[in-house]
Amino acid sequence: MKKIYIHFSVLPLYCLVWLSSYGQNTEPEASLVNPQTTLTWIGNYGTFRLSDKFYWHAELHYRRRESANTLFYGQMAQIYNRHGIKYVPTKNFSATFGGVLRFDFNPNAEDGFESMILEPRLWHEYIWTMPYEHLRIYHRLRFEHRWSRGFAENSDWRFRNRWRYKFLMKIPLNKPNLQPGAFYFSPDVELIMQSGKTISDNTLEDLRIFPTFAYIASPRVTYSAGLMYTTGQTEEAGYIYRERWILRFNVYLNFDFRKGEQKIPETNFYD
Amino acid sequence: MIYNKIKYFLLCIFCFGSIVTLKAQETFKGNFQLTDTIFGHAEYNYATKNNTSIFVGAFKFNYSKKFNEVFRTLSYQGNFDENKKTGQWIFSSKNLVKSDSLNISDYQISYTASGFEYRVQGQFKDGKAWGDWVVIEQNFKDATPLDTIFSANAVFENGKMINELRAKSQKMSLDGLFDNDGMANGTWVILHNLDDKIIEERRVYENGVFKNHFLSYKGETHQIEHFGLGTTKDEDEANWEIIDVRNQYFNIFELSNIGFKGNSNLPEVNDVKRLTHTANDFMERSITSFALKNNFNIWNNITNEQEIEFGKFKVRKYPYTKNEKQIVADIISYSSNISKTLKQFFNNPQIELGRLNFESLNRCYAVLEVYKNHLKEIDALAEKISNPALEYLDRSTFVKSIAPNFNLGDSITYSFKEDTYSENHNFPTVPLKDAFNMESAHQFFKSIQQDLSSVYKEAAVVLNDLQKMEDLSDLETSFVQKRNEIQNRFNNSENDEYYNNFHIDFKDVVQAFSEQQFKSYAALSLDDKKQRIDDYLACFEDVLNLYDFLADLQIKINRLDETYIRTTFNPYLMVDMDERIKERLYNAYIDIALPYLLDKMKNEFECENIDLNTENIKNLINKMSQLRDEDTAVKERQLRRVKDALEVFGIIELDIN
Structure with a gap:
């Protein structure tokens, strides 16, 4: 069983190599990298239990980006709502389906441009967990079907698919297990590929490297913070890359919305 | 003349009545139960009179049974007349074993037998012994009589033993007389054969009353004295009793017998009382032999009637005041x-x-x-x-x-x-x-x-x-053993798997206490030791029980700890997470209440307190177990900032001894 997991863990690298070669019809003489940008994402991840195996995934992000004068936090960037129904049949697998509604802001919109646009998505994801004695490894496949348009007025909607694979670990630092009171470190790498009619030579949308430190305050509340580096091909051309540094602050909330008596596990009566 | 007519009339009525009531005779052949244990074969005639079967005519009964190698047989032969024995009757009882000699006749092969026979033969008249009776007990060898062990001859009239009674055994003979009322009478002569020396014993009776008792040898006669036995029938007639031989007559006779009168002596007789005792036994046997064989009543089994009266004696009673x-x-x-x-x-x-x-x-x-x-x-x-x-x-x-x-x-x-x-x-x-x-x-x-x-x-x-002192010695051995056991267990000398931190915590207190108790006992006086050893033993037993309690306590605390933990699934981390519930209550218990009670136990470590303090801890744990499933929101609010154990006990409503 362990061997199978190991194979799964190296599978995304093969995909990465294959997808990177696919769609690059022309060989650029040299790639270009746009100037690095900085951003701040503040996220609230809610997972609310509705029944024995179904949960409500509720995600809300408040994102800002640098301005001319202020790094990371200079101006409004996005408000991002992701919701879904999560099905957890076992403690090592979950599947979620839902929708996203993203608000993109353009604070300095000029004439002919809109100051805010919407981007709806449909999404579904599948997470496998590999439990070890002291740590856990997660594999996440997320698929998004997105409709987006530019800030230019009357610009056209275009449809794209996103293919995302994330590998992450959660390693407790001060406790033997992931338990309340534990600080943990989470190495996190995600590859985001995209496809669609408008996608020609920029299939590698983003590669995110996100080392995180987190604290489990209780079974219901976890905090995390980290600085994420991302890079990927831009829409301008496949050989032009972007680089971003993103400060991320997240709160993870887990509440049980079931009725009281269902929440309390069986008690071992004392004799 | 008129009386004769009346007689004839009554005789006719009687005969007619007899014809009406007595039906024709019938013959029975088959199994017959003589007593509860003797089942044999009988052949007899019977008739029905007033709806009751009565014996009439000839009667035969035979019984035989093998006990190991011995065949025991019993037989009766005689006649009945309307259920009453009449004519000659013969009773025979034999114990026989098979001899080796064999008889072959035609197609039959038979063995002769050896053993002995007890035979009673006598006449009955109207159901009562009447006439000459004979008892013979003989040995047989190969079906041939060898010698007579015992014989007796008596005369009966209307069931009473009268006239002469003669009896003989190999060592003794008796010749006695009864009067017409069946009372011993005249001189009874008993001859003792002591190593071929014939001792003559004479007892003189008069109408059942003992008069004199003599022993003679070769013409020399000595009187045997009986003290206290009444011999003059004319005196105090109301207190004279007729006693038959089976009813302690000879017991009275023997008790009164004090031996030869005065300084008389008969050198041939070593023990006159023993000699007369054997004579008493022989007299009793001789008199009863016609109707009793080893307590088996010979004649009262077929019909339950008293057909023989034993010879009787008269004795004066001196009633006790x-x-x-x-x-x-x-x-x-x-x-x-x-x-x-x-x-x-x-x-x-x-x-x-x-x-x-x-x-x-x-x-x-x-x-x-x-x-x-x-x-x-x-x-x-x-x-x-x-x-x-x-x-x-x-x-x-x-x-x-x-x-x-x-x-x-x-x-x-x-x-x-x-x-x-x-x-x-x-x-x-x-x-x-x-x-x-x-x-x-x-x-x-x-x-x-x-x-x-x-x-x-x-x-x-x-x-x-x-x-x-012996009891104390055993108890003190036990006391020392318990003291040593306490020391060993709290020192974990035997590496007990249940030895825990509580034992370590109590070790010093317990050991000091057991030593102090031991010394205190040793200083007592012997009487105090005897009185108080049980208390000391009970106290040490309590301490040993405390060891077991502490061994369990860690397990109980762990289990309560688990009870106050809830496991919930964190869907973000995909991990089951334990979480303390009722944390303030639990903390009050584990941080304040339990340490207080353990300290209390240590500080008050006395015999009478061990049980009480143990009970306190048990009650606390039980209370916490109970509160786990109760709504304790109010109590938890009250426990905020409480540091005092007694206040905690008040809030959780626990009475402490």
Whole structure:
């Protein structure tokens, strides 16, 4: 069983190599990298239990980006709502389906441009967990079907698919297990590929490297913070890359919305 | 003339009635139950009279059964006339074993038998023994009579034994007479064959009343004296009783027999009482042999009628006065107590051990030994006085004859630790023969019992001490073992898997306590030790129980800890997470209440508190278990910032001892 997991863990690298070669019809003489940008994402991840195996995934992000004068936090960037129904049949697998509604802001919109646009998505994801004695490894496949348009007025909607694979670990630092009171470190790498009619030579949308430190305050509340580096091909051309540094602050909330008596596990009566 | 007519009329009525009521005879052949245990085969005629079957005509009964190698047979042969025996009857009882000799005749092979036969043959008339009767007991060898073991001849009339009774065995013969009322009468001659010396014993009776008793050998005659036995029938006629031979006549006769009169002596007779006793047995057997064989009633089994009366004797009764009845009852009780006390004392295994260490026990031993040496005589005297036959003897003359002829003395001598001691002891005075009567006998037995009781009490104090010391020794062994066990267990000398931090925490307190208790016990006097050893043992048992309690306590705390933890699934991390519930309540218990009670137990470590403090902890844990499933929101609010254990107990409503 362990061997199978190991194979799964190296599978995304093969995909990465294959997808990177696919769609690059022309060989650029040299790639270009746009100037690095900085951003701040503040996220609230809610997972609310509705029944024995179904949960409500509720995600809300408040994102800002640098301005001319202020790094990371200079101006409004996005408000991002992701919701879904999560099905957890076992403690090592979950599947979620839902929708996203993203608000993109353009604070300095000029004439002919809109100051805010919407981007709806449909999404579904599948997470496998590999439990070890002291740590856990997660594999996440997320698929998004997105409709987006530019800030230019009357610009056209275009449809794209996103293919995302994330590998992450959660390693407790001060406790033997992931338990309340534990600080943990989470190495996190995600590859985001995209496809669609408008996608020609920029299939590698983003590669995110996100080392995180987190604290489990209780079974219901976890905090995390980290600085994420991302890079990927831009829409301008496949050989032009972007680089971003993103400060991320997240709160993870887990509440049980079931009725009281269902929440309390069986008690071992004392004799 | 008229009377004759009436007679004929009545005779006709009677005959007619008989014809009407007595139906024709029938013959029965088949199984017949003689007694509860004897089932045989019978052949007899019977008729029905007034709806009842009655025997008529010939009767035969045979029974045989094999017991191991012995065939026992029983047979009756005779006649009935309307259910009453009549004519000649023969009873035979045989015990036979198969001989080796074989008889072959035609197609039959048979064995002869050896053994003996008891045979009674006599006449009946109207259901009563009547005429000449013979009893013969013979040995047989290969179906041939060998010799006669016993024989008896008697004459009966209307069931009563009259005229001459003759009986003979190999060692003795008897020739006696009965009058027409069946009373012993005249001179009875009993010849004893003692090693070919013929001793003649004569007993003279007059209408059942004993008169004289003699023994003669070669013309020399000596009188045997019977004290207290009434011989003059004319006196006090109302108190004379007719007693048959089976009903203690010979018991009375023997009790009154004191041997030869005066200084008479017959050198050929060593023991005159023994000799006359065998004669009594022979007389009894001779008289009863016609109807009894080893207590089997020969003639009353087929029809339940008294068909034979045994020869009878007359004895004067001297009824007990109220005082005499009390005296007899008291002497029976005293005698029993005397025997019991002596038995208790001399059977006590601690006596010998105690005599080595206690002088007083040696003194008591010496006194009681005097009584023990005379116990046989004391018992014999009591047996005579308590004999029911005594009521048939004139106590004013008889009791003197049984006066004790031993002397208890007035001093004792004993040894202790190589020294010999002599001292006086006030033994009861043995009454003189002339002064011996029921009252003095009573006083004598009473004095013996009182003296014995007093001496035994004195010895009992020593014996009790010995017993206590022995008991104490066992208990002290147990006490030391428990002390050692406490030390070992709390030191974990045996690497007990349940040894835990609580044991370590209590180790010093417990060990100091057990040592202090041990020393405290050692300092007690012997009496206090005897009284308090059980308390000390119980206390150490409590401490050992505490060890077990502490061994369980960690398990209980762990289980309660688990009870106060809820496991919930974190769907973000995909991990089950444990979470303390009712945290404030749990913390009050684990941080304040439990340490307080453990400290209390340590600080108040006394025998009487161990159980109470253990109970407190048990109650706390049970209370916490109970609160786990109750709504404790109010209590948890009240517990905010509470640091005092007593306040905690108040909030969670727990009474502490």
